[in-house]
Amino acid sequence: MSGHDVAIVGGGSAGLLLGCLLAQRALDVVVLERRAAPAGGSRAIGIHPPGLRALDRAGVGGRVRDESIAIREGLALAPGIDLGTVRFDRSPIRALPQHRTEAMLRERLAALAPDALRLGAEVVGASEAGGAVALAVAEGAAVEARCVVAADGVHGPMRGMLGIGSTAVPGEAHHAMADGPDATGRADAAMLHLHPEGIVESFPLPGGARRWVARLEGPGAGMDAQALRATIAARLGAAPPLADDAPVSAFVARQRLADRFACGRVALMGDAAHEVSPIGGQGMSLGWLDALALEAAIAEVLATGRTAPLAAYARARRASARRAMRRASWNMAMGAPASEARFAARIAVVRALAAPPARRLLAASFTMRGL
Ligand SMILES: Cc1cc2nc3c(=O)[nH]c(=O)nc-3n(C[C@H](O)[C@H](O)[C@H](O)COP(=O)(O)OP(=O)(O)OC[C@H]3O[C@@H](n4cnc5c(N)ncnc54)[C@H](O)[C@@H]3O)c2cc1C
Numbered sequence: 001m002s003g004h005d006v007a008i009v010g011g012g013s014a015g016l017l018l019g020c021l022l023a024q025r026a027l028d029v030v031v032l033e034r035r036a037a038p039a040g041g042s043r044a045i046g047i048h049p050p051g052l053r054a055l056d057r058a059g060v061g062g063r064v065r066d067e068s069i070a071i072r073e074g075l076a077l078a079p080g081i082d083l084g085t086v087r088f089d090r091s092p093i094r095a096l097p098q099h100r101t102e103a104m105l106r107e108r109l110a111a112l113a114p115d116a117l118r119l120g121a122e123v124v125g126a127s128e129a130g131g132a133v134a135l136a137v138a139e140g141a142a143v144e145a146r147c148v149v150a151a152d153g154v155h156g157p158m159r160g161m162l163g164i165g166s167t168a169v170p171g172e173a174h175h176a177m178a179d180g181p182d183a184t185g186r187a188d189a190a191m192l193h194l195h196p197e198g199i200v201e202s203f204p205l206p207g208g209a210r211r212w213v214a215r216l217e218g219p220g221a222g223m224d225a226q227a228l229r230a231t232i233a234a235r236l237g238a239a240p241p242l243a244d245d246a247p248v249s250a251f252v253a254r255q256r257l258a259d260r261f262a263c264g265r266v267a268l269m270g271d272a273a274h275e276v277s278p279i280g281g282q283g284m285s286l287g288w289l290d291a292l293a294l295e296a297a298i299a300e301v302l303a304t305g306r307t308a309p310l311a312a313y314a315r316a317r318r319a320s321a322r323r324a325m326r327r328a329s330w331n332m333a334m335g336a337p338a339s340e341a342r343f344a345a346r347i348a349v350v351r352a353l354a355a356p357p358a359r360r361l362l363a364a365s366f367t368m369r370g371l
Contacts, residue, residue, distance in 0.1 A: 018149060075190070124136050176231075
């Protein structure tokens with residue numbers, strides 16, 4: 001059995017960033033990732049100001065700035081009405097596909113600690129004894145570490161293996177999304193089109209592209225680009241320029257919070273601890289904020305042998321995740337299909353919030369202030 005200071009289960013965005021932070025401190029860290037090759041696919045694009053600060057601390061902020069684009073404004077629209085504009089020019093949200101950000105983190109980790117990331121290492125068991133945690137790895141030697149971090153995502157097994165329950169936030173919402181060329185002429189703006197049949201959102205991407213996301217009445221599995229284009233055209237009065245063969249991703253926005261974020265020498269972080277709705281898109285940055293807090297807590301545990309810093313981490317980050325989920329629930333409610341009367345009331349609320357002085361609060365919420 002090999003002994004390490006820290007073992008991180010899961011080499012997604014959260015586990016990779018924490019791996020970089022710990023390797024920078026010259027700690028002996030190993031990141032165990034069950035996939036044999038990195039994941040591609042469409043997931044996060046938005047990197048919020050606190051997330052960018054975490055990337056800076058991990059040494060990849062400069063590269064992310066160079067390759068991403070800045071979203072400086074959010075436009076709220078409804079059929080025939082301009083509801084207002086929320087500006088975040090001072091601390092813009094950056095847009096970059098998640099697989100690119102993760103590639104940069106993997107490269108940084110490889111530069112800091114060439115053997116730290118182990119691909120094809122699936123953790124199948126965990127047990128704590130004598131001041132260390134032993135991890136069983138499928139078809140591999142067991143790994144022992146003085147601290148373990150579960151960064152194994154929404155579907156990972158660590159939370160269950162630790163006997164930690166979780167609580168679902170009521171409310172689920174089906175969506176479909178696809179990327180195409182940006183013909184809006186607003187490469188610095190996110191657009192939120194409120195509609196009684198469900199919101200349509202669009203976000204600029206690097207390389208002159210734009211991501212379109214539509215809320216659906218039911219599951220979007222099997223939807224193709226033509227159907228998504230028609231759905232959006234029916235609400236906006238104009239079809240977005242999505243190619244017929246553009247890949248469409250269907251997803252369900254839902255939220256779930258772990259009942260505890262730590263157990264002895266094991267801490268939970270990222271989606272393993274909190275599944276936050278992608279509507280508002282703050283889950284990845286929230287996981288990076290966990291990493292910043294864990295970096296300090298783990299250093300203290302290793303220096304003192306006491307696990308109290310992990311318990312303090314758990315309380316503080318769980319409270320922060322709850323705040324993020326409340327904000328995301330509000331975002332989801334604003335995008336839900338609605339009756340005429342309810343939609344009119346929603347328009348009035350959004351119009352008030354998108355105007356001074358309230359729009360400063362909206363900008364703070366969109367840019368993750370206070371989390
Ligand atoms: C459609 C969509 C859009 C989104 N948009 C945004 C956005 O714009 N901004 C934002 O901030 N967030 C967004 N999110 C959320 C974001 O994608 C997640 O919060 C983020 O990926 C979570 O990272 P993670 O590292 O915690 O988990 P994951 O990315 O899920 O990584 C977990 C890793 O653990 C590995 N693993 C699992 N089990 C084991 C095991 N037993 N042993 C070893 N390894 C294991 C997995 O293979 C995986 O690589 C979006 C999500 C979706 C679905």
